[in-house]
Each structure stands twice: as structure tokens, then as C-alpha cells.
Amino acid sequence: MxxxxxxxxxxxxxxxxxxxxxxxxxxxxxxxxxxxxxxxxxxxxxxxxxxxxxxxxxxxxxxxxxxxxxxxxxxxxxxxxxxxxxxxxxxxxxxxxxxxxxxxxxxxxxxxxxxxxxxxxxxxxxxxxDELDRARDWMTLLGKKSANERIATLLIELSERLNMNGCDPTTPYLDRFELPMDRQQIADILGLTIETVSRQLTRIKQEGIIDLPDRRAVIIKDRNRLKSIAEVA
CATH class of the missing domain: 2.60.120.10 (Jelly Rolls)
Incomplete structure (x- = not known):
């Protein structure tokens, strides 16, 4: 190696x-x-x-x-x-x-x-x-958060974790990224239906918080509002 x-x-x-x-x-x-x-x-x-x-x-x-x-x-x-x-x-x-x-x-x-x-x-x-703590946080997400909050939480996590894949080390997150999973996989991860996932993504887009140029691309336009929805400190 x-x-x-x-x-x-x-x-x-x-x-x-x-x-x-x-x-x-x-x-x-x-x-x-x-x-x-x-x-x-x-x-x-x-x-x-x-x-x-x-x-x-x-x-x-x-x-x-x-x-x-x-x-x-x-x-x-x-x-x-x-x-x-x-x-x-x-x-x-x-x-x-x-x-x-x-x-x-x-x-x-x-x-x-x-x-x-x-x-x-x-x-x-x-x-x-650390993985155990993440699993406990995910249990809270699946058990207590609304569909809108779950979607926002996942988008925040993706923007932070995908930045570790050899991206810009000077920033802790990405404001533009490609979803590594499709709508059905998002639904499976979050315990939602694919229809709910699509509806909530459209809702957050219509509120001007994100943009969705295509089926995979995500642009976070207002990170503070997205974090507020996700209830991320």
C-alpha cells in the first residue's frame, strides 16, 4: 500500500x-x-x-x-x-x-x-x-422528530460528513453537494415514505432554504434556517 x-x-x-x-x-x-x-x-x-x-x-x-x-x-x-x-x-x-x-x-x-x-x-x-452516540441521536430523530425535521437533519449531516471525502479542508461543511442516496433510500433511512420525502424536500425548497437543481444536487441557501428546522445547535 x-x-x-x-x-x-x-x-x-x-x-x-x-x-x-x-x-x-x-x-x-x-x-x-x-x-x-x-x-x-x-x-x-x-x-x-x-x-x-x-x-x-x-x-x-x-x-x-x-x-x-x-x-x-x-x-x-x-x-x-x-x-x-x-x-x-x-x-x-x-x-x-x-x-x-x-x-x-x-x-x-x-x-x-x-x-x-x-x-x-x-x-x-x-x-x-461515538458511533453509539450517533445511533442514540438517530433513535431520537426517528422517534420524536417530524418528517420536516428529519429531512433537515439529514441534509445538515450530509453537508458536514461529505466534506470529509477529500473536499475543502478550510470549511467544516459544504453548501453544495450531491446526494449519495436516492429518494427511496432516504425514505428507508428516515422511516418515511418516498412520497413524504419528496413532499418535504419540495416544501423546504419553496421556503427558499435549499435549491434542488436536479434529482441529486442540493444547494443550501440558508443554513441557519435549515439548522433551526433540524434543531441542531
Missing amino acids: NDCSTCVVRNRAICASLGTGELKLLAQLGSKQNIKRGDTLMWEGDSSPVVANIITGVLKLSVNLQDGREQIVSVMYGSDFIGRPFGKHSPYSVTAMTDAELCVFTRSSFDNFLLEYPDLQNKLLRRTL
Whole structure:
């Protein structure tokens, strides 16, 4: 694998805690992998032979319900870590929502590396706790927020998290971006119908808060009002 110092998520990924020598050792264990939109890296319930850092792109974690429907349980962005160290099976499927570049390790080699470097274990634990906090926030969104608030919250999150995919490091967010998911996937993520998603996006657009030049593009014209709707501090 190439020198980790050139990685665009070097300072945000879990390996940020490692020194130069340790990074060189880790780089020898990993490999770059490009996957296309729609490709699945891991399948729910199958053995989990790899773990990975997302360099660029957006992936979804999903589970299948008994009636065959898919439930998207999380959306992962650049610098996020996917997979279960020390776990034999994946509790969810991991599928690319956009073309993506990953830094992939075999789970066994990564597990052994973790045992030798406790700082990386601590970083992974903190990242796991952050993901738990995000999951709890999402439970609040799905349980308490209105459809309009859910849409606004997702747009704010996308504007901030997509900026980590190698975009301008001088600003914490993007005011223009491409949606990595379609209307049906937004509905699945937010627990809404596709009709409600389309209706609420149109409503926010008509209020002059956003613009929607096409089916994927979003322009945030009034971030403060959008954050007010989302109730984001």
C-alpha cells in the first residue's frame, strides 16, 4: 500500500494515533480497494474476514427484515471504520452507495496489530462510543422528530460528513453537494415514505432554504434556517 502520510483521511481515521514507524507496519498489512456503487463488501450473517477504513465514498450498513425489506441502520463516510475486529460474523451488510476507495485489512492481521498497539485499541473504542452516540441521536430523530425535521437533519449531516471525502479542508461543511442516496433510500433511512420525502424536500425548497437543481444536487441557501428546522445547535 502507498505511504499513509499521503492519505486524505490520515488525520481523521483511527490510525491517526499511530507514529510514523507504526504506520509503516500497518501499511504493510493493508491494501487499497476500489468498489463500485452497489457493490457489497460484507453480507449480513456471513463470516467477516476483513475490516476497512473508508478513504472516499459513502457506504450503508443494512439488515434484512423478516418480510424481506431492507433497513438501513447507518451511513458511513470518509474516515469511518467498518468491520468488527475480534468478531467472526458481520451483523449487517456493507454496501457502497457511491463509488468508494477503502483501505482494507484482513481481520486476523488487524486483530494481531491491535493487540500490539493499545493506543489504536483506545482510538477504536472511542470511535465505537461515538458511533453509539450517533445511533442514540438517530433513535431520537426517528422517534420524536417530524418528517420536516428529519429531512433537515439529514441534509445538515450530509453537508458536514461529505466534506470529509477529500473536499475543502478550510470549511467544516459544504453548501453544495450531491446526494449519495436516492429518494427511496432516504425514505428507508428516515422511516418515511418516498412520497413524504419528496413532499418535504419540495416544501423546504419553496421556503427558499435549499435549491434542488436536479434529482441529486442540493444547494443550501440558508443554513441557519435549515439548522433551526433540524434543531441542531
